[in-house]
Amino acid sequence: MNTSIGIGVVGAGAMGSGIAQVAAQAGHQVVLFDSNAEQLTKSEAALLATLSKLVEKGKITEAEKEATLSRMVYANNMEAFATCGLIIEAIVELLDVKQDVFRKLETIVSPSCVLASNTSSLSITSIAAACNIPSRVMGIHFFNPAPLMPLVEIIPGVATNMDMLQEVKALIAGWGKSTVLTKDTPGFIVNRVARSYYGESIRMYEEGIADFATIDWALKTKGGFRMGPFELMDFIGNDINYKVTETVWEQFFYEPRFKPSLTQKRLFEARYFGRKSGKGYYDYSAGATMPEPTSDDALAHQIFMRVICMLINEAADSLYLGLASREDLDTAMTKGVNYPKGLLRWADEIGVETVVQNLQSLYEEYGEDRYRPCVLLKRMARDGKQFYASA
Numbered sequence: 001m002n003t004s005i006g007i008g009v010v011g012a013g014a015m016g017s018g019i020a021q022v023a024a025q026a027g028h029q030v031v032l033f034d035s036n037a038e039q040l041t042k043s044e045a046a047l048l049a050t051l052s053k054l055v056e057k058g059k060i061t062e063a064e065k066e067a068t069l070s071r072m073v074y075a076n077n078m079e080a081f082a083t084c085g086l087i088i089e090a091i092v093e094l095l096d097v098k099q100d101v102f103r104k105l106e107t108i109v110s111p112s113c114v115l116a117s118n119t120s121s122l123s124i125t126s127i128a129a130a131c132n133i134p135s136r137v138m139g140i141h142f143f144n145p146a147p148l149m150p151l152v153e154i155i156p157g158v159a160t161n162m163d164m165l166q167e168v169k170a171l172i173a174g175w176g177k178s179t180v181l182t183k184d185t186p187g188f189i190v191n192r193v194a195r196s197y198y199g200e201s202i203r204m205y206e207e208g209i210a211d212f213a214t215i216d217w218a219l220k221t222k223g224g225f226r227m228g229p230f231e232l233m234d235f236i237g238n239d240i241n242y243k244v245t246e247t248v249w250e251q252f253f254y255e256p257r258f259k260p261s262l263t264q265k266r267l268f269e270a271r272y273f274g275r276k277s278g279k280g281y282y283d284y285s286a287g288a289t290m291p292e293p294t295s296d297d298a299l300a301h302q303i304f305m306r307v308i309c310m311l312i313n314e315a316a317d318s319l320y321l322g323l324a325s326r327e328d329l330d331t332a333m334t335k336g337v338n339y340p341k342g343l344l345r346w347a348d349e350i351g352v353e354t355v356v357q358n359l360q361s362l363y364e365e366y367g368e369d370r371y372r373p374c375v376l377l378k379r380m381a382r383d384g385k386q387f388y389a390s391a
Contacts, residue, residue, distance in 0.1 A: 002171065003027035008087035008109075010101055012036070012043040012074075015118060016090035018146030021047055024071040025064075025147075026175040031073045031080045040074045047072065050147075081108050086168065088140055090118040093243070098122065099130035106131055114168055116140040120191050121247040124157035124184045134159035140172065141188060143336050151336035152177045153188045178335045180328035186251035189324055189332040191244050193343065195258050196310035198241060201229040202261045204303060210294065212281045215303055217293035222304035224340035229307075230281035234274030238281075242268040256370040257314065308346065309358040313374050315343035319387075320376035326387060344387040347377075356381040 007023040009016045012034035020032040020043075034040050051065040060068075073080060081087055087109065089101055098117060105115055115137050117127050128137035139155030154169045156162060165181075173179045182188045187195070201215050210218070216228020233241045242264045249258040267273075267280060274280030282290060315329050324332070330342020347355055356373050363371040380386070 005085035005171070006031065006083050008033065008081040008084035010034075010078075010087065010089040010105075011091040012039045013090065015142065015144055015146060016088075017043040017046060018144065019088055019090055019118065019142055020072065021050065021068075021147050022142075022175055022177075024068045025060075027071075029071050029073070031075055031084060033075045033078055033080060035076060037076050040076060044072070044074055078104055078108055081105065082110075084109060084113060086114045086116065086171070088116045088118055090142075093119060093122060093247070095122055095126055098127050102127060102130050102137065106133065112136075114138065114164060116168070118142055121187050121244050121251070123186075123251070124155050125159070128157040128159055135161040136164060138165050138168065139184070139188070140168065142177075143190070149336070150176075150178045151190070151332060152179050153190065153332065153336070154179050154181050155184050155188055156181075157184050178331055180324060180332045182324045182328065182332070183322065185321075185323055187244070187248040189318065189329060190336040192248060192258075192323075193311065193314045193318060193329070193333060194337055195245060195248060196314050197307060197337075198229050198233055198245070198264075199258070199261065200307050200310045201303075202263050204306065206261065206263055210299060210303060211291065213291040214293040214296075214299070217295070218300035218303040219307060222300050223308060226338050226340075234280035234282055234284075237273050237276055238264065238267050239271075239273045256368060257310075259370065305358055306362070308343075308350070309355050309362075310371075312343050312347045312350075312355050313359055313377060316347065316377045317374040319344065320374055348386040348388055352377060352386060353381040353384075 005028060007028045008031045009020045010033050012032050016032065020030045024030045032043060051068060054060045055062055055065050087105060089098060091097065091101065102115055111133060117124060117139050118141055119139060120141060124137065124139040128134035131137055134157065137157055138160050141153040141155065143149035143151050152172050154165065156165050169179050169181065180189060186192060204210060204215060205212060212230040216230050219225045219228050227235065242260060245258065245260045245264065249260055252258055271277060272279045275284055278285050318324060318329055319326055326344055330344050333339040333343055334341065356377050359371055359373040
């Protein structure tokens, strides 16, 4: 790994600070920029506290801590990026704002400097279109918290130089990350495929099939998920989750599979963002008690099968459309959102034919395109095939 490459990070929020920490711990000189001086001060203090805790736990030595801190430069002027070889932008998810930043960066850095966005749902091609050299623009999407989450999605735009992309992919892998390559489509892999985990769970709640606690319990009990969908949305933040859902839906030309729900919208409007606001799908205020689930095994199985089949359908459709390889699709879901197993391997375990039968039943019952089985799944069921082996 070439640690001589200077790394720049735009934005000293939680994500940008985390990316900067990862790069500095990997041995790079890092410039962390933010126009807000107070935010830079907070980021510097947070890094010191984080590294000190790692020393206390025996994860790193005092010397490694000091070396990491010495590699960090905190800047409120973009000119500090002049000698960087890779810059990763991690700011607000607004296309025009990101494009403005990339235009400014091009006036400062060398022609060979790679410009990357940490966007979770915006088009890399659209961001690159603002640049004079779009071939050096790509997506490098970390997951929060960046120092702990192993997955990084690497995304080329239409004009991205693929040799340069492979070099950056190898560089990020050298930081100890699991990298996956994905096409520039809305939500990339994780934020596209995972929509069903939230959307179908909310749909079942709205239909009165089960409450939040029961759906969470069912998916943890039957599926082995670490967190149920409502717990997870409250953890992520309902403001973030709703906006990603809305963005993916709009960018897929209002595809029914990604349609947001009124339940999500109302919580967003009420500013019930989850844990960070004290209330979301659950109440986290002092003295509040968490509701108990209805422990019905048959109901739990029904909930699990409906959600898992929708997730598998989206993963299969992503493979069918060449979004990513079979292995990268499964890696993304296990490393990016901690699913207990890859969805395509899960399809083999459940049985592709069983998945198609469940989806077809929902499609016939509801008459909605959101439940239509993927062409690839139907063909595989017809031919008795599996994703990882012949049946």
